[in-house]
Amino acid sequence: MKSLSARRRHPLALAALLLVALTSTGGLYAILSSGAPAQAASSQSLAIQEGRELFLNSCSSCHGLNAEGTTDGPTLIGVGAAAVDFQVATGRMPATIEAQQIPETKERFTQAQIDQLAAYIASLGPGPAVPEPPVYDPASGDLAQGGDLFRTNCASCHNFAGAGGALSRGKYAAALAGVDPKYIYEAMLTGPQSMPVFSDSTLTPEEKRSIIAFVTHITQEGNPGGQGLGRIGPVSEGIVGWIVGIGALVGAAVWIGAKAT
Amino acid sequence: MSRYDTDGDGHGPDGANGSHGHAVEVSETPTGRHAARLTDDPFADPGRLPHEPRRTDVDAQARRRAERQVATMFGLSTLAAIGFVVAFVAIDKDAFVSLPLFGEIGAQNLAFGLFLGLSLLLIGTGVIHWSRKLMTSPEIVEERHSLRSPEPDRESAAAAVKEGAEESTLGRRPFLIGGSLVGALGAATVAPLITLRDLGPLPEKKLRHTAWAEQHQIVFEHSNLPIRAVDVPIGAMITAKPKDVEDLNELAKAVILILRLEPDQIQNARQLELGYEGIFAFSKICTHVGCPIGLYERETHHLLCPCHQSTFDVLNGARVIFGPAARSLPQLPINVDDAGFLVAEGDFDQPVGPSFWERG
Numbered sequence: 063m064k065s066l067s068a069r070r071r072h073p074l075a076l077a078a079l080l081l082v083a084l085t086s087t088g089g090l091y092a093i094l095s096s097g098a099p100a101q102a103a104s105s106q107s108l109a110i111q112e113g114r115e116l117f118l119n120s121c122s123s124c125h126g127l128n129a130e131g132t133t134d135g136p137t138l139i140g141v142g143a144a145a146v147d148f149q150v151a152t153g154r155m156p157a158t159i160e161a162q163q164i165p166e167t168k169e170r171f172t173q174a175q176i177d178q179l180a181a182y183i184a185s186l187g188p189g190p191a192v193p194e195p196p197v198y199d200p201a202s203g204d205l206a207q208g209g210d211l212f213r214t215n216c217a218s219c220h221n222f223a224g225a226g227g228a229l230s231r232g233k234y235a236a237a238l239a240g241v242d243p244k245y246i247y248e249a250m251l252t253g254p255q256s257m258p259v260f261s262d263s264t265l266t267p268e269e270k271r272s273i274i275a276f277v278t279h280i281t282q283e284g285n286p287g288g289q290g291l292g293r294i295g296p297v298s299e300g301i302v303g304w305i306v307g308i309g310a311l312v313g314a315a316v317w318i319g320a321k322a323t
Numbered sequence: 324m325s326r327y328d329t330d331g332d333g334h335g336p337d338g339a340n341g342s343h344g345h346a347v348e349v350s351e352t353p354t355g356r357h358a359a360r361l362t363d364d365p366f367a368d369p370g371r372l373p374h375e376p377r378r379t380d381v382d383a384q385a386r387r388r389a390e391r392q393v394a395t396m397f398g399l400s401t402l403a404a405i406g407f408v409v410a411f412v413a414i415d416k417d418a419f420v421s422l423p424l425f426g427e428i429g430a431q432n433l434a435f436g437l438f439l440g441l442s443l444l445l446i447g448t449g450v451i452h453w454s455r456k457l458m459t460s461p462e463i464v465e466e467r468h469s470l471r472s473p474e475p476d477r478e479s480a481a482a483a484v485k486e487g488a489e490e491s492t493l494g495r496r497p498f499l500i501g502g503s504l505v506g507a508l509g510a511a512t513v514a515p516l517i518t519l520r521d522l523g524p525l526p527e528k529k530l531r532h533t534a535w536a537e538q539h540q541i542v543f544e545h546s547n548l549p550i551r552a553v554d555v556p557i558g559a560m561i562t563a564k565p566k567d568v569e570d571l572n573e574l575a576k577a578v579i580l581i582l583r584l585e586p587d588q589i590q591n592a593r594q595l596e597l598g599y600e601g602i603f604a605f606s607k608i609c610t611h612v613g614c615p616i617g618l619y620e621r622e623t624h625h626l627l628c629p630c631h632q633s634t635f636d637v638l639n640g641a642r643v644i645f646g647p648a649a650r651s652l653p654q655l656p657i658n659v660d661d662a663g664f665l666v667a668e669g670d671f672d673q674p675v676g677p678s679f680w681e682r683g
Contacts (some may be wrong), residue, residue: 211545214562218617218629229620230627230634230645253558256620258582263554264561269545284419284427288436314447322377322455 074147106181113182115174120156129186134160141252142189143180146246150176154255162232163255190261191249197267198247203275204268211269212276223293224281229256239281243274373463379456389456396449402440410434490627530682531674533565533577535655540566540602541665544578549664555583555602561620562607565667575676578607579655580616580664584624591640597656602665604655605641607634608676611648626652649678 067076106252117129124135131137138145149155153167171179180192196202213222219235221227226237233256238246250270253259260270379386410431418430472480488494493501542549544562553560564574586601594603605626609616614630614641619637625644626635633646641652653675656668674682 207545211443214544215560215617218615218627227629230625230632231624233620248448253621256622258560258619258621259558261554261556261559263551263556264543264559284421284429285425286419286429287432288428289425318451320491322460 089146109178109181110185112175113178113180115248116171116179118181121179124157138183138186140187140189141183143184143192144190144248145252145254146180146183147176147192148245148252148254150179152245163234166236178286178292188303190248193244193247193251193267195244197224198243198271198274200243200271200275200278203272205279207269208272208274208276208279210274211265215265216273219257221294223290224277225293227294238277241277245276247271359410374462376527377456377460380460387459389452392629393449393453393457396445396452400442400445400449403438403445407435407438407442410438530679532670533571533675534568535565535577535670536668537667539667540660541579541581541657541667542566550581550600551663552602552659552665553663555581555665557583557585557601558621559583560617560621562617563604563665576608578615578620579604580607580626582619582626584637588624588638590638591642594640594654597654597668599657599659600667602657602668603637604657604665605635605637605652606655606671606675609648609679610643610650610652610675611646615675616652650681 087099116124118127121129121135121138124132125138126132126135129138146155149171150171151173153169154164157166158171159165177192183189184191212224216224219227219229220238221235224238227235229235235256247270249257249264250260250265250273262270265273285293291302335496379389386542399579414431414434416429416431419427420430420433420568421427422433540549542565544564549566550561550563559582563579563581565577568574568577581602581604583602586595586598589598589601597603607615607617609628609630610630611628611633614628616628616635618625618627618629619625620627624636624638626637626641627633628635628646628648631647632649634644635641635648635652636644641654643649643651650673651672653671656670657665658668660666
C-alpha cells in the first residue's frame with residue numbers, strides 16, 4: 063500500500079486510474095445490460111427488412127415501391143401498424159379485386175408475417191400501433207356507456223344491433239358479429255375504407271373498450287323474444303308479417319268460407 | 324213478379340229494355356207493359372240450390388266423430404292455457420333454448436307464445452269446426468227492403484214535429500227565447516276551444532335560433548370534454564354539443580357533427596370561411612324530417628341520413644346530392660380559443676332541421 067500511495071503523484075497515475083475506471087464501467091455495463099436490447103433492435107430491424115420484402119412482393123404494385131401511393135392505392139406512410147394488422151389480418155389486403163369495397167377474405171399471411179409488414183409500415187412514419195390485449199378486453203368495458211356511444215357513433219351504419227348495413231353505391235358497413243375485439247378496436251382507431259377515424263383523442267381507449275363490450279354483448283346474446291329475423295328491423299319483420307301472417311289469415315278465411323261436406 | 328224484378332215495382336230492372344243486346348228478349352207481358360226476360364245472362368241468379376245434407380247430417384257415426392273432434396280441440400286449448408301458467412311458474416325467465424333456424428331464443432317467451440297461441444287457435448278452430456259440421460245448415464235468403472219509411476210513419480213524424488213547434492210558443496217572440504238559446508248553445512260549444520291554448524305557446528323565434536353563440540365552447544357529446552383542434556384527425560367524425568346546455572330541446576337543435584377534411588379538397592369558399600383549418604361543424608339534424616345524421620363515408624366525403632338516405636356532400640357546403648332533403652345542412656362557424664379548443668363563432672345563419680311553414 064505504501065508504495066502505491068507513494069506513486070500517487072506519478073504522472074502516469076491519472077492515466078492509469080482513468081483506464082481502470084473506464085474499462086471497469088464499460089465492462090460492468092457490458093455484463094449488467096444483457097444482450098437483449100441489442101438483439102431486439104436487430105430483430106426489429108430484421109422484421110422491418112422482412113416486412114419490406116413482403117411489401118415489395120404483395121403490396122407495392124398498388125401502394126408504390128416506397129409505400130408512397132399510386133393511382134391504384136393510397137400512401138401507407140403514417141397509417142401505422144394498427145391499420146396494417148387490421149387490413150391484412152382480416153384478409154381485406156392484399157386486395158383481390160378492384161371493387162367499390164374491398165371485401166373481407168380468408169387471411170393469407172401468418173401473424174408473424176403481418177407483424178413484419180406492420181413493422182415495416184410503422185417504420186415509414188408515426189401512426190397508431192397495434193393495441194395490447196388488455197386495451198380491447200371486452201370484459202372490462204362499461205356496457206351502458208358502450209351502448210350510448212354505439213348508438214351515437216356507430217349505429218347509423220352498423221345497425222342498432224351490429225348487423226351491418228348498406229352504404230351508397232354498393233358499399234356496405236360490415237356486420238359486427240364474431241369480429242375479434244382487436245379488429246373492432248383497430249377499425250375504430252384507423253378508419254378503414256369508408257369508416258370515419260375514431261382516434262384515441264376523440265374516443266378514449268376506455269370508451270372504445272366499452273363499445274367493444276357492448277358489441278360483443280349484443281352480438282353474442284340470444285334473442286329473448288323469439289326469432290330475431292336478422293335483427294334488421296322493419297324490412298324482414300314486414301316480409302314475415304305480410305307473407306306468413308297474412309297468408310295464414312287467407313288460409314283461415316278460405317277454410318271458414320268453404321262449404322262443409 | 325219475375326225474380327229479376329228487384330225494385331218491386333213490377334217494371335223490371337231499369338235499362339233492361341233492349342240495351343243488353345242479344346241477351347235480352349223483350350216480350351209483351353199480361354200487364355201490357357214491356358218486361359225483360361233474360362235468357363243466357365252470365366250473371367243470372369242461379370236460384371236456391373237444392374239442400375245437400377252433410378255427412379254428419381246423415382251418418383250418426385260421422386256426427387259423433389265430429390263432436391269428439393270439437394271437444395278435443397276445446398280440451399287441448401284448456402291444457403295449453405294451463406301450460407301457459409306452468410311456463411310462467413316453472414321456466415326461468417333468463418333461460419335460453421337453442422332451436423334449429425331460430426338460434427338461441429328466450430325459453431319462457433317461446434313457451435308463452437306457443438301455449439297462448441295454441442290455446443286461442445284451438446278455441447277458434449273448434450268453434451269453426453263445430454259450426455261447419457254440427458250446427459244446422461239451412462240455406463237462407465235475406466230479402467232487401469226499401470230504405471224509404473212507409474207513408475203513415477212519415478206523416479205521423481211530420482205531425483209530431485209540427486205539434487212540438489206549436490207547443491213551444493216560439494212563434495210569438497222568436498228572438499227572445501230562440502235567439503238566447505242559439506247564443507247559449509254557441510257559447511257552450513266554443514268555450515272548450517280555449518283548452519287548445521295548451522298546445523302553445525307559439526314557438527316564436529325558437530325554431531330560428533340555437534344555443535350556439537360567439538365563443539361558446541364545443542364539447543364532445545358523450546363526455547362533455549372540450550375538443551382540442553389538434554386532436555381531431557383527418558377523417559374524424561365527432562358528435563358534439565354546446566358546453567353547459569342541459570335542456571334537451573336546446574340540445575336537440577344544437578347538436579353538431581365535427582369533421583376534419585383536407586382543406587384543399589373543399590370546393591366551397593363559404594365552407595372554408597366558416598371552418599377552422601379543415602375542421603368543419605355541420606348541424607347533425609337532417610333538413611328533411613330531422614333525423615340525426617351519422618352515416619359518414621370517409622372516402623367519398625358523403626354524409627348520409629340513415630332514415631331516408633338523403634346524401635350531403637361535405638366537400639361542397641353539405642349540399643344535397645341525393646335523397647328527399649331539400650336544403651344543405653346548416654354550417655356552424657367555428658374557431659379556436661386561446662387554449663386551442665374549438666369554440667363557435669356564433670349561431671347558425673339559418674334555422675336547423677326540417678323546413679317549417681314560416682321558414683321563408
